[in-house]
Amino acid sequence: MDKNNFADENGIISYSGSILKNIVSLAVKEIKGVASLYKSTAKNSDSGVKIEFVDNNTVIVDIAVNIYYGYSVPDVAFKIQENVKRSVETMTEFKIRSVNVSILSVTFNSEVNWTI
Secondary structure, three states, X not given: OOEEEEEEOOEEEEEEHHHHHHHHHHHHHOOOOEEEEOOOOOOOOOOOEEEEEEEOOEEEEEEEEXXXXXXXXXXXXXXXHHHHHHHHHHHOOOEEXXXXXXXXXXXXXXXXXXXX
């Protein structure tokens, strides 16, 4: 993945794409209701995080997740968007243009009581 550099009077700061992926992954996993990032079975597939560098300091983040049964899809997606934006913008020099969230499946927790 690309490296992006930010220069100022103190020197150069360089961020690799894998650092951004790690920040995004951790921010997603902090959200209650997220079961996991989506893992494809394809050989050349990445995890559920894709980062696109738009210009020198702006990124678009695409996230694919599985959520637990019983959680509101719009609420979980919104919380993911907020947390990813806050995490990336406070930990790096990047600004977020957009955070696109795809909920790909629902995971049933084994502790759910199915009696009616």
